[in-house]
Amino acid sequence: MNRNFVALLVVAGSLFLSACASTKYNVDEINGSTLAKDQRVSLKDANLYLVNGGDGMQTTYLSMGEADEVAKDSGADVVRIENDAFSTLTAHVIAEKNVLPEDKALEVGGLNKSDYLIYSRVEKWSDPLGMNCQKYHADEASVLLSLYSVKDKTLINTSRLQARSCPDTLNGIPLQTGSPEKLYKVLFSQWISKNFK
Template sequence: MKKISYIVMILSFAIIFSGCGGSGLSLNTIKGNELEKSQLLTKESSIYLVNGGDGMKKTYLSAVTSSEEKAIESGLSAINIANTELRTITPYVILENKVITEKEAIENAKLNKSDYVIYSRVEKWTDPLGINCHEYYRDESTVLLSLYSTKDDKLLNTTRLFASDCPATLNGIPLSTGSPESLYEDLFSMWIKNHFLVTSK
C-alpha cells in the first residue's frame, strides 16, 4: 500500500511540474547520408560557417489564423550558437554574418581555403512568453544545416534540426524562461556528435 502511495505521489509531482509536455529534439537527414566514421570532421578541419537567412515565427494567433511573421535576426542567433560550439572543437572557423547563397558560400570557402561549408538556414524560430506558451504556440527551433565538402564541390548532407517545448509550470506559472536559443544549443550539440570525430580539444 505504501508503495502505491509513493508512486501516486511521484506521478502527482510530475504532473504539477510539467510544462506543455511533448518536448521533442529531432535530427533528420533530408538530403545525402549520415557520415561514415572515415568522413567525420576533426579538430583539424577548417570550416566556413554561413548565415543562410532568417526564419519565420508563429504568433499568439497562429493556432486560429495560421499567421506567421519573420523572425528578425534568427539566422544570426543560430550561427552564433553554432560558432560558439564549433570553436570548442576547432580554431579554424570563419563566421559569415552576411546572408549569402550556398553557391557564394562554396566559392568563398575555396578562397578562404576552408575544408567545409556549414550553411545554416532557419525555418522556424518562435519565442513566446512563458505564460503564453501552449500546444500551438511554443518555443521552437527548426534549422536546416547543409554540410559541403569544398574540395569535392559536394553536398555531404542536409539535416533538419527541430525542437519544440514550453517551460515547466507550477499552477500555471512558468518556473523558467524558455527560448529557441536554448533549444538550438541542445540540437546543435547533437548535430556535432553525428558529424565530428572529436568533440573537444
C-alpha cells in the first residue's frame, strides 16, 4: 500500500475523531429531582406520551450570537427524534401530532391512559450550511425536556439538553455534515439513560 495513501487515511481519521470529540453535550437538570437508579422509569411497563411544546428560535446570517428567527417545525423534529428513539426500546409510546400547552397535554395523557408525559420545548435549533458554520452561526440544539407523572399530574424533573458545534474543515470545506438533529439524537440518548431503565 502506498505510504502517502496510508498517511492520508491516518490524518483523515484523526480529523474525524477530533471533530466528534470537540462537541460538548450537556444534559443538565434545572428543576425537580434526579431519579436514583432504582427509581428510573421501566420501559417495559410504562406508557409514554410525547408532546411538542412548540418551535424554537434559530440564528440567521444577520444574527450576532442571538437567535432571532423561528425555526419552523423544530418542535415536530424533536418529537420525531424522541419517538424514533423510544420505538426501538418499547411499543408503549404515543407521539402527539399537535402542539399543546402542558396542562392540556396532562389532560390528554390521562385520557390516553399514559403513565408519563415527556414534554419538549425547543429553545434553539440552528442549522447553517457547513461552510458558513462559525463562532456566531453554528449547529445548535437546545431543548427543555420535562418528565411528568400523568396519574399524579406532577413534574418529576426538567432538563436542558444542549449542544453546539461546527464540523471540522479542511481548506474551508467541511469534512462531514452537521445538524441540530444529529446533536439532539446524542443528547436525547443521554437523557434516556438518566431517567429510564
